[in-house]
Each structure stands twice: as C-alpha cells, then as structure tokens.
Amino acid sequence: MTYKDFSILIPCSRDPIPTILSLLYACPLGHPLPIAVGLTNSLVTVPTWLLRYANDIFQTKINIFYVDDSEGIFGIRRNALNSLPDIVKTVLFVDDDIIVPPGAIETLLSIWKPLVSKSPNLTAALQGSRVEIGGRGWSNNDITPMKNKSLIAPIESGQECMQIPYADTCFALINKELYLSIFADKRFKSIAKKGIAGEDVLAGRILTERGYCCYGTALARVAHISGPNNGYWSNFTASDALIEHLMQKTI
C-alpha cells in the first residue's frame, strides 16, 4: 500500500508524547506514516526531541499546526481536517489519550482497503475497538457500538468487520472529503461549543441518512488511557448517551 493520500491525525489538547511514540512503534520500520498533530491550545506542544527522534530513527516527519477550538471538538476535527493537504484523502483519527499497539494500524488498513474497493462511494469510516485501561471502565453512557460485547461477539466468530451506526473517532479511518461535506450540515451548530463531544455520533446519523456506511472491527484494538482516576490524562466527560438524546431532539 502506498501512503501518498493518507495521514494520521491527532487532535491534541493533552501531552501527546505517549500516543505519538506508540504510533512510531506501531508503524513498521521502512514504512513511515505521515503524522499530523493539531494542537488546540498553546499550553501543549510536541517536544523537539520527539520530532528529532521520529525523523532520525523512523524517517517520520511530524506535521504540527494549531487548530481553532472555539467551536468545540466538532470544530477541532473539522478545522484539523481542513489543515491537511488536498492530496490526503484518507485520514486515521487518533485521540491523544490512545495507545496504538504494533499491528493495529496495519490491521485496520487491511480491512479498510477491500471495503473501499467494493464500495468506493459509500464507505465513510472504519473504526477499531478501544479497550479501557485507564480506570474508566464500561459506562452506560457510552454508546460506542464497538464496546458493546454483543456486537463484538459475531466479529470474533469470523466476521472481520460489521456495519455500525457511527464511527468513534478515537481510532478510526475516515474518508476526508465525505466528512468535510457532512460537517457543513447546520445541525452541527448545536454541538459546536467548547467541552461538548458527540460530533462523531451526529456524523454517523447524517452519514446513514445519506446512505453512507460506517464499519467497525474488533480485530484492531487500541488502549484508551483516560480515566477518572488519572489526573495526568484528564478526560472529557463521557456523555455519549446525553449527546445521542440531544441529537434526537435536535434532528
């Protein structure tokens, strides 16, 4: 696979060192993957030693830019996507509290490729599965389909991936142009506020409305290190269920 039209994108409001380093180790040597980091405030940065290490050892150039966060997480994702070069068509969103183990990206890409080949105009996103290891555990408020064990079960029995209502952008491959086109939908204005998540839930609803498909796979697993007891990686409030409720009222 060539990676000319591909980029990893980390919207970043916390210390990105563990996530970036895990990405460097997750990509096989000799196949450097472009990494873009959208910093959402001036208090976080990518240290120069990490840039140097990535460049010298992994031949990976990390592209860093600032992203306006005045429209909340929705705005951050939209603006970060807009900051990528036009040539980039496929983006792997990775949150800044995710550890990507070796093999996870290759697995995701290997499942994505046939999906796109089969339905190039309909495939919107493919998310991996996140494993909670930061103490947050399983929450009833979290409606991420890939965390629902009953949904994961058929995948583990042989299916590589399955269609899901929306792709959790903590670790998801997406079609950039498609997402940018739906981000223009005026319904996103209702969540375009600081501290409000759920843009991926709404994106999934709109994509489904328009006939596009989101997929999930349990074969590509990443670790979610945010947790209520983890002061270092302080996390956003997990309120997917609330967002879903708001969306139903809004739509």
Place this chain on the structure above:
Amino acid sequence: MRQIDVVIPYVVTPERETYLITTLMGLTTVPAFKRVYILANTLSNQPRKIESLFWTKCVMDKCYGMEVEIIQYPTDSSIGYKKATFFRDRITDDRFFFCTDDDCIPDSSIKDFVGNESYLKKGFAFLFNWVDINSSRGYKDYDLEKHQLTQDNNRWLLYERKNYSFSFQLPLVNSDIILWHGLIHSKIFNSDEVQNQFMNYPLGKRGHDVFRYNQIPYPLFHLPQVYSWHTGVKEPHINSIWKEDPFMPPLIGEQL
C-alpha cells in the same frame, strides 16, 4: 533467546509519568526484555499516590505483552537503598539485568548487542552510553555525564549513524564509572563493595552509583557505541533534593 529482566528506579511524580511510559514502550523493541521491575517510592515533599503507576503496568501488559512489576519502597528511600535491597532481597540467582532509567529509550544498538549473546560470556558488566536528545538539558562542568561522549560526538552519532559500523569492541574500563546504565550481573550488585556504597549513600546526594573502577571486583567494559536516547531534563522536583557537594567525584578524564 535469553530473557534479560530490566530494572528501573522511579520516583513517583506526575511529571515523570510520560518519561516512564516512553521508556517502557522503547524497551519493547528489544525482544529479550520481557519483564521490568520498577523500584518505586515517593518523596515526602512530593507526595503522590503510587497507584497512579498501575495504569502504566496495565498498558504494557494489554498492549505490548510486557510484564511490569512495581515494587514499592518506603517514602524517601534513596535510589541506592532501592537498588541494593532489590538485588539483595529479590535476586537470589546469578544473572544479567538491564539497568536503566525512566527517561532512556533504548537505541537499536542495545537490541543488537543484547541479541548477540556471545558478548555476555566475556564479562560481568557492559556499561552503555546515552545520547541527549532533549535540547533543554544543559551541562555544567561538574556533571557526571561529562565522562560520557561529548556533545559533538553525540551529534555525530545522531546524524552519521547510518554509516556507522558497530564493532562492539570491549574496552576495559580503567577509571571512574557510573555503575548503572547497561547489562550488569547480579553478582556485582550483591558484592559487599556495591551493597555498602548503595546502602549507605546519603539521601539527596548525587553519585551513589559512581565507583572507582578498581572498587568493583569484576572486570567492567564500556561500550560508547551502544546507547540509549536520553529524553530527560534536569527536573526541579527531583533535583531540588540534590546538593552538589564533596560526594561528587572529580571529573573523569578522556579515557573514551
């Protein structure tokens, strides 16, 4: 392949958590390193729950299959005390350990050296180098690290490494050493000479691991071309307890 356990002394502070996970991820690139012992304590002027370490253990277990054992020591235990008691109480067999710090990412040269087991038959301690890649780290004349490669040489290693041929010559050490970063046999740590200095070195004084080469009753080798990437800064929280004092040994010469 021979498994070599790793030992990392660690003082629990939020500032160093990133360094630690970075180091642990780096260790996974060396196949021989499957288990890490973290010698952890808190400082009375930096109280922090040691439980914060356990998510790190969880990440390493779930994502990388690396076993991390956290061994807790009393508040204000010195680094020397932790090291000495670890080897005295926990290690009853004779074997090599990779001893490193929480802000050192192993370079591939360490993987290459560790993977070539024939070298390990030739001695009991193979001390490695480290290359500073954190530009915020400043040097002073009395720095212990002065006896490592010079910054110019470090730069040369950084940018010319593609053309560098590793020969793994084993120069015998003939002056002062830092007895930590490298492959070191448990016999050395359990020797009276090392136990005495580690156990009795005062808390807050630098240089517990500095020895005259002839203090150690085993031959020592120094491999400047085998190194870790040193990401750490001189950190106020840790270094505020250090006093530059007469315990600091004199500068070590140009033996490299």
